[in-house]
Amino acid sequence: MKRIAIIGGGISGLSAAFALEQHRRAGTSLEYVLFESGPRLGGVLLTEHVDGCVVEAGPDSFLTEKPWAADLCRQLGLADQMIGSNDAERKTYILRKGRLVTIPDGLMFLVPTKILPVVFSRLFSLRTKLRMAREWFHSPRPAEADESVASLVTRHYGDEMVDRLADPMLSGIYGGEASQLSVRAVLPRFAEMETQHGSLGRAMLAARHRSGRAAPGPAKPLFTSLFDGMQQLVDALIAHLPASSLRLNTAVKTVQPQDHGWLVAAGSKAERFDAMVVAASSSVAAALLQTANAELASELHSIKYTSSVTVALGYGQDVRSALPPGFGFLVPRSEGKRMLASTFVHNKFPHRAPPDRALLRCFLGGAREERILQLSDDGIVRIVREELRQILGLTAEPHFARVYRWKAAMAQYNVGHLERLARIEHLRRQWPGLSLAGNAYRGIGVPDCVRSGKEAADQALAAVGLAQSNPQLIASQDA
Numbered sequence: 001m002k003r004i005a006i007i008g009g010g011i012s013g014l015s016a017a018f019a020l021e022q023h024r025r026a027g028t029s030l031e032y033v034l035f036e037s038g039p040r041l042g043g044v045l046l047t048e049h050v051d052g053c054v055v056e057a058g059p060d061s062f063l064t065e066k067p068w069a070a071d072l073c074r075q076l077g078l079a080d081q082m083i084g085s086n087d088a089e090r091k092t093y094i095l096r097k098g099r100l101v102t103i104p105d106g107l108m109f110l111v112p113t114k115i116l117p118v119v120f121s122r123l124f125s126l127r128t129k130l131r132m133a134r135e136w137f138h139s140p141r142p143a144e145a146d147e148s149v150a151s152l153v154t155r156h157y158g159d160e161m162v163d164r165l166a167d168p169m170l171s172g173i174y175g176g177e178a179s180q181l182s183v184r185a186v187l188p189r190f191a192e193m194e195t196q197h198g199s200l201g202r203a204m205l206a207a208r209h210r211s212g213r214a215a216p217g218p219a220k221p222l223f224t225s226l227f228d229g230m231q232q233l234v235d236a237l238i239a240h241l242p243a244s245s246l247r248l249n250t251a252v253k254t255v256q257p258q259d260h261g262w263l264v265a266a267g268s269k270a271e272r273f274d275a276m277v278v279a280a281s282s283s284v285a286a287a288l289l290q291t292a293n294a295e296l297a298s299e300l301h302s303i304k305y306t307s308s309v310t311v312a313l314g315y316g317q318d319v320r321s322a323l324p325p326g327f328g329f330l331v332p333r334s335e336g337k338r339m340l341a342s343t344f345v346h347n348k349f350p351h352r353a354p355p356d357r358a359l360l361r362c363f364l365g366g367a368r369e370e371r372i373l374q375l376s377d378d379g380i381v382r383i384v385r386e387e388l389r390q391i392l393g394l395t396a397e398p399h400f401a402r403v404y405r406w407k408a409a410m411a412q413y414n415v416g417h418l419e420r421l422a423r424i425e426h427l428r429r430q431w432p433g434l435s436l437a438g439n440a441y442r443g444i445g446v447p448d449c450v451r452s453g454k455e456a457a458d459q460a461l462a463a464v465g466l467a468q469s470n471p472q473l474i475a476s477q478d479a
């Protein structure tokens, strides 16, 4: 019987385990063990119920456009638990000179596609609005070497667009900086659009026109989640996996190539496996693989991470009535605040707070301030409350406050990331029984992590000669 080790019990490792479990149940002669260093599974996916509110400590949803997480939910029998974001309330603000300004309608990510809302917006200066008009006439540009998101966005719309939109948005998604993140890894469509069309505005409209014709009907919600929170996905995965395959509180300490397989030392013993999926961070993968292949370890090590702190605050009806409508706000670096963003959860996913409650989720840390992790919970809550007072005039005492710290949880796809991945892949292929999964490689969001886990499991199966053993598997999974 072939044995596969999975290192890391976040959504990537759990997705790999689920894929292997599907094969095992379909009759493949296979055994797998998932090692998780912590006392619980799910990694940064964690939901708590506090005072009638569904409080997400990590991700609160995933992009509907990317199918892999939703597919997994359906396979797990969670189809009737999936919910969409309340897009009728979708309005996001940017803090500008201490006041909240709505992101104008028709701005698709960063690209203006409607004229009037942008012309009348207080978010941009006249200089930037004129650049937006000129951008319409940009000619196609031959593909060149990778560059930062800030560099591409500045070329099209100027530095104000970087400061007021690109940087705060990327801070929210990656905990990173527009001046460091790779446009090819983070916004590959932008690089393609520039090569083909020149103007991002014209390219975006052409793409919208094509997709409107291809998929007529009501628009899908931007975000999908689960009724009772993202923890439901973790719980459903655990319920589908045999307890004997899951080892909690068992950090993998070393791995060593042995007899066309791997000797994995975890807890008090070392076991041989035919293949292994490393689904922990690339820094952990680097440390584990240092002895086996120093060059691979060095490439993995050069993928940097930032940390994130989320703060959930629950309030009563008075605050709910006084807060502005919409999903929340982003804070540009130039505003000099420590908070990166805040979500009005009761608007984005209304049932997650009772009708007489307001639930705010605030984000800190990222590339802007790693030191925030060193503060006490009380210290962090004090900072958040003071900034909410300044921004929203919110002085009420919260009914509850929760602080969650995610150290080195957000991989940074800095300039040159795709080239680095190509080198990593080249080196990895020299070790057929080694697969890598997780948010360090080809997508930081939950759907991409799910996909990476499944692909890594498929690679591991192929490496041990079991890839084609169950051609019916896809069909039976969908059923």
Ligand SMILES: Cc1cc2nc3c(=O)[nH]c(=O)nc-3n(C[C@H](O)[C@H](O)[C@H](O)COP(=O)(O)OP(=O)(O)OC[C@H]3O[C@@H](n4cnc5c(N)ncnc54)[C@H](O)[C@@H]3O)c2cc1C
Pocket (backbone or CB within 6 Å): 007, 008, 009, 010, 011, 012, 013, 035, 036, 037, 038, 041, 042, 043, 044, 045, 057, 058, 059, 060, 061, 062, 063, 250, 251, 252, 253, 279, 280, 281, 284, 308, 309, 310, 406, 409, 410, 437, 438, 439, 440, 444, 445, 446, 447, 449
């Ligand atoms: C605050 C926050 C908000 C986010 N919001 C969203 C969102 O709204 N939507 C979205 O799509 N994405 C979001 N993301 C991103 C997404 O949630 C993560 O990228 C993804 O969940 C990472 O999953 P993972 O399994 O790769 O890593 P992790 O969740 O970090 O799991 C890795 C696991 O490996 C374990 N491990 C480490 N070392 C070892 C070892 N030596 N042996 C055994 N186990 C080990 C760790 O304990 C951990 O459990 C967010 C992330 C954060 C931090």
